[in-house]
Amino acid sequence: KNQVEQSPQSLIILEGKNCTLQCNYTVSPFSNLRWYKQDTGRGPVSLTIMTFSENTKSNGRYTATLDADTKQSSLHITASQLSDSASYICVVSGGGSQGNLIFGKGTKLSVKP
Amino acid sequence: DSGVTQTPKHLITATGQRVTLRCSPRSGDLSVYWYQQSLDQGLQFLIQYYNGEERAKGNILERFSAQQFPDLHSELNLSSLELGDSALYFCASSVIQTNTGELFFGEGSRLTVL
Numbered sequence: 431k432n433q434v435e436q437s438p439q440s441l442i443i444l445e446g447k448n449c450t451l452q453c454n455y456t457v458s459p460f461s462n463l464r465w466y467k468q469d470t471g472r473g474p475v476s477l478t479i480m481t482f483s484e485n486t487k488s489n490g491r492y493t494a495t496l497d498a499d500t501k502q503s504s505l506h507i508t509a510s511q512l513s514d515s516a517s518y519i520c521v522v523s524g525g526g527s528q529g530n531l532i533f534g535k536g537t538k539l540s541v542k543p
Numbered sequence: 544d545s546g547v548t549q550t551p552k553h554l555i556t557a558t559g560q561r562v563t564l565r566c567s568p569r570s571g572d573l574s575v576y577w578y579q580q581s582l583d584q585g586l587q588f589l590i591q592y593y594n595g596e597e598r599a600k601g602n603i604l605e606r607f608s609a610q611q612f613p614d615l616h617s618e619l620n621l622s623s624l625e626l627g628d629s630a631l632y633f634c635a636s637s638v639i640q641t642n643t644g645e646l647f648f649g650e651g652s653r654l655t656v657l
Contacts, residue, residue, distance in 0.1 A: 434585075464646075471631070471651070471653070472650055472651070473545060473547070473633055473635075473648030473649050473650045473651055474586070474633075474648045475545070475648070476645060476646065476647075479645070519585070519586070530599075531588065531646075533585040533586040533587075533588075534585055535583070535584065535585040536585065
Protein backbone atom coordinates (compact mmCIF):
# COMPACT_ATOMS: atom_id res chain seq x y z
CA LYS A 431 0.00 0.00 0.00
CA ASN A 432 1.34 3.44 -0.94
CA GLN A 433 1.98 5.38 2.24
CA VAL A 434 3.83 8.45 3.44
CA GLU A 435 4.73 8.61 7.13
CA GLN A 436 6.03 11.74 8.76
CA SER A 437 7.70 12.25 12.09
CA PRO A 438 7.47 13.76 14.54
CA GLN A 439 3.75 14.59 14.54
CA SER A 440 4.49 17.85 16.27
CA LEU A 441 7.56 19.78 17.35
CA ILE A 442 8.21 22.85 19.45
CA ILE A 443 11.48 24.72 19.09
CA LEU A 444 12.88 28.08 20.13
CA GLU A 445 13.35 30.85 17.62
CA GLY A 446 16.77 30.72 16.03
CA LYS A 447 17.22 26.98 16.50
CA ASN A 448 17.48 24.42 13.71
CA CYS A 449 15.24 21.41 13.26
CA THR A 450 14.83 18.41 10.99
CA LEU A 451 11.59 16.79 9.93
CA GLN A 452 11.44 13.24 8.63
CA CYS A 453 9.46 11.54 5.88
CA ASN A 454 9.43 7.82 5.05
CA TYR A 455 7.49 6.50 2.11
CA THR A 456 6.51 3.22 0.49
CA VAL A 457 5.16 4.70 -2.74
CA SER A 458 6.07 2.77 -5.86
CA PRO A 459 6.77 3.57 -8.58
CA PHE A 460 8.41 6.79 -7.48
CA SER A 461 8.36 9.95 -9.55
CA ASN A 462 9.10 12.86 -7.22
CA LEU A 463 8.91 14.00 -3.62
CA ARG A 464 7.65 17.38 -2.51
CA TRP A 465 7.63 19.35 0.70
CA TYR A 466 4.84 21.83 1.32
CA LYS A 467 4.33 24.39 4.07
CA GLN A 468 0.77 24.88 5.23
CA ASP A 469 -0.11 27.72 7.55
CA THR A 470 -3.16 27.03 9.73
CA GLY A 471 -6.33 27.30 7.65
CA ARG A 472 -4.41 28.22 4.49
CA GLY A 473 -3.52 26.36 1.33
CA PRO A 474 -0.23 24.44 1.09
CA VAL A 475 2.69 26.24 -0.52
CA SER A 476 5.44 24.33 -2.28
CA LEU A 477 8.94 24.44 -0.78
CA THR A 478 10.82 21.90 -2.90
CA ILE A 479 10.29 19.19 -5.51
CA MET A 480 12.92 16.48 -5.92
CA THR A 481 13.15 13.75 -8.53
CA PHE A 482 14.84 10.39 -8.19
CA SER A 483 18.22 11.75 -9.26
CA GLU A 484 18.30 14.66 -6.81
CA ASN A 485 19.45 14.07 -3.27
CA THR A 486 19.37 17.61 -1.92
CA LYS A 487 17.56 20.81 -2.72
CA SER A 488 17.47 24.15 -0.94
CA ASN A 489 14.97 26.97 -0.79
CA GLY A 490 16.35 29.70 1.42
CA ARG A 491 16.56 28.37 4.99
CA TYR A 492 14.84 25.14 3.96
CA THR A 493 16.95 22.21 2.75
CA ALA A 494 15.38 18.92 1.70
CA THR A 495 17.27 15.67 1.26
CA LEU A 496 16.19 12.50 -0.47
CA ASP A 497 17.53 8.97 -0.21
CA ALA A 498 15.62 7.03 -2.84
CA ASP A 499 17.30 3.77 -1.81
CA THR A 500 16.00 3.87 1.74
CA LYS A 501 12.88 5.81 0.70
CA GLN A 502 13.51 8.55 3.20
CA SER A 503 13.50 12.32 3.01
CA SER A 504 14.18 15.05 5.50
CA LEU A 505 13.47 18.76 5.65
CA HIS A 506 16.00 20.81 7.58
CA ILE A 507 15.06 24.30 8.74
CA THR A 508 17.94 26.56 9.67
CA ALA A 509 17.76 29.50 12.08
CA SER A 510 14.03 29.13 12.61
CA GLN A 511 11.74 32.15 12.68
CA LEU A 512 8.32 32.65 14.24
CA SER A 513 6.84 32.63 10.73
CA ASP A 514 8.07 29.05 10.28
CA SER A 515 5.27 27.91 12.59
CA ALA A 516 3.13 25.78 10.30
CA SER A 517 2.48 22.22 9.21
CA TYR A 518 5.05 20.73 6.86
CA ILE A 519 3.68 18.14 4.50
CA CYS A 520 5.67 15.52 2.63
CA VAL A 521 4.08 14.45 -0.65
CA VAL A 522 5.24 11.61 -2.87
CA SER A 523 4.22 11.17 -6.47
CA GLY A 524 3.68 7.69 -7.79
CA GLY A 525 3.83 8.62 -11.43
CA GLY A 526 1.24 9.59 -13.99
CA SER A 527 -1.44 12.05 -13.08
CA GLN A 528 -1.19 14.45 -10.17
CA GLY A 529 -3.95 12.33 -8.73
CA ASN A 530 -1.27 9.89 -7.70
CA LEU A 531 0.18 12.27 -5.16
CA ILE A 532 0.26 10.64 -1.73
CA PHE A 533 0.15 13.14 1.10
CA GLY A 534 1.61 12.63 4.55
CA LYS A 535 -0.32 13.92 7.54
CA GLY A 536 2.28 16.56 8.20
CA THR A 537 4.48 17.68 11.06
CA LYS A 538 3.14 20.61 13.05
CA LEU A 539 6.01 22.93 13.93
CA SER A 540 5.69 25.63 16.56
CA VAL A 541 8.48 28.16 16.89
CA LYS A 542 8.44 29.98 20.22
CA PRO A 543 10.18 33.28 21.01
CA ASP B 544 -0.92 34.68 -3.43
CA SER B 545 -0.95 31.47 -5.50
CA GLY B 546 -3.28 32.87 -8.15
CA VAL B 547 -5.89 30.17 -7.45
CA THR B 548 -9.18 31.62 -6.22
CA GLN B 549 -11.74 29.67 -4.23
CA THR B 550 -15.18 30.76 -3.12
CA PRO B 551 -16.78 30.78 -0.68
CA LYS B 552 -14.12 30.87 2.04
CA HIS B 553 -16.55 29.65 4.68
CA LEU B 554 -19.86 27.85 4.40
CA ILE B 555 -22.19 26.60 7.11
CA THR B 556 -25.10 24.40 6.18
CA ALA B 557 -27.30 21.62 7.49
CA THR B 558 -27.28 17.88 6.91
CA GLY B 559 -29.06 16.81 3.77
CA GLN B 560 -28.35 20.06 1.97
CA ARG B 561 -26.36 20.65 -1.22
CA VAL B 562 -23.55 23.14 -1.76
CA THR B 563 -21.33 24.21 -4.64
CA LEU B 564 -17.71 25.21 -4.22
CA ARG B 565 -16.04 27.22 -6.94
CA CYS B 566 -12.44 27.39 -8.09
CA SER B 567 -10.70 29.63 -10.61
CA PRO B 568 -7.26 28.28 -11.55
CA ARG B 569 -4.15 30.34 -12.19
CA SER B 570 -4.14 32.06 -15.54
CA GLY B 571 -2.88 29.57 -18.12
CA ASP B 572 -3.28 26.46 -15.95
CA LEU B 573 -5.37 23.78 -17.63
CA SER B 574 -5.50 21.25 -14.79
CA VAL B 575 -7.69 21.60 -11.74
CA TYR B 576 -7.60 19.28 -8.73
CA TRP B 577 -9.89 19.01 -5.74
CA TYR B 578 -8.74 17.83 -2.32
CA GLN B 579 -10.50 17.28 0.98
CA GLN B 580 -8.74 17.88 4.30
CA SER B 581 -10.60 16.75 7.40
CA LEU B 582 -9.50 17.83 10.86
CA ASP B 583 -5.96 16.64 11.60
CA GLN B 584 -5.94 14.51 8.45
CA GLY B 585 -3.80 14.64 5.35
CA LEU B 586 -5.14 15.95 2.08
CA GLN B 587 -7.24 13.39 0.23
CA PHE B 588 -7.39 13.61 -3.53
CA LEU B 589 -10.93 13.79 -4.90
CA ILE B 590 -10.81 14.46 -8.63
CA GLN B 591 -8.78 16.03 -11.43
CA TYR B 592 -9.87 17.82 -14.59
CA TYR B 593 -7.71 18.79 -17.52
CA ASN B 594 -9.00 21.26 -20.10
CA GLY B 595 -12.60 20.39 -19.35
CA GLU B 596 -12.26 16.62 -19.17
CA GLU B 597 -12.08 14.37 -16.14
CA ARG B 598 -8.58 12.88 -15.92
CA ALA B 599 -8.34 11.10 -12.58
CA LYS B 600 -10.60 10.14 -9.75
CA GLY B 601 -9.68 9.56 -6.15
CA ASN B 602 -11.78 8.77 -3.12
CA ILE B 603 -14.69 10.90 -4.23
CA LEU B 604 -18.09 9.91 -2.88
CA GLU B 605 -20.99 9.35 -5.25
CA ARG B 606 -22.76 12.25 -3.51
CA PHE B 607 -20.00 14.52 -4.79
CA SER B 608 -19.53 15.63 -8.37
CA ALA B 609 -17.41 18.15 -10.18
CA GLN B 610 -16.96 19.74 -13.55
CA GLN B 611 -14.61 22.09 -15.35
CA PHE B 612 -16.14 24.70 -17.60
CA PRO B 613 -14.85 26.08 -20.95
CA ASP B 614 -13.35 29.09 -19.14
CA LEU B 615 -11.43 26.51 -17.02
CA HIS B 616 -13.04 27.34 -13.71
CA SER B 617 -14.27 24.35 -11.79
CA GLU B 618 -17.10 23.59 -9.41
CA LEU B 619 -17.36 20.87 -6.79
CA ASN B 620 -20.91 19.91 -5.90
CA LEU B 621 -21.57 18.21 -2.58
CA SER B 622 -25.07 16.85 -2.00
CA SER B 623 -26.98 15.04 0.74
CA LEU B 624 -24.45 16.47 3.14
CA GLU B 625 -23.49 14.56 6.26
CA LEU B 626 -21.72 15.72 9.41
CA GLY B 627 -18.60 13.90 8.26
CA ASP B 628 -18.36 16.06 5.16
CA SER B 629 -17.26 18.97 7.31
CA ALA B 630 -13.76 19.73 6.10
CA LEU B 631 -11.52 22.11 4.23
CA TYR B 632 -11.84 21.67 0.49
CA PHE B 633 -8.85 22.77 -1.54
CA CYS B 634 -8.56 23.39 -5.20
CA ALA B 635 -5.18 23.30 -6.89
CA SER B 636 -4.09 24.02 -10.43
CA SER B 637 -1.22 23.06 -12.65
CA VAL B 638 -0.24 23.95 -16.17
CA ILE B 639 0.08 20.30 -17.17
CA GLN B 640 -1.79 17.14 -16.32
CA THR B 641 1.09 14.93 -15.30
CA ASN B 642 2.70 14.81 -11.90
CA THR B 643 5.93 16.60 -12.74
CA GLY B 644 4.49 20.07 -12.69
CA GLU B 645 4.21 22.50 -9.85
CA LEU B 646 0.90 22.41 -8.02
CA PHE B 647 -0.60 25.68 -6.76
CA PHE B 648 -3.24 25.58 -4.06
CA GLY B 649 -6.05 27.97 -3.31
CA GLU B 650 -6.84 29.11 0.20
CA GLY B 651 -9.61 26.57 0.59
CA SER B 652 -13.31 26.54 1.36
CA ARG B 653 -14.17 25.57 4.92
CA LEU B 654 -17.43 23.63 4.99
CA THR B 655 -19.25 23.09 8.26
CA VAL B 656 -22.24 20.76 8.25
CA LEU B 657 -24.48 21.06 11.31
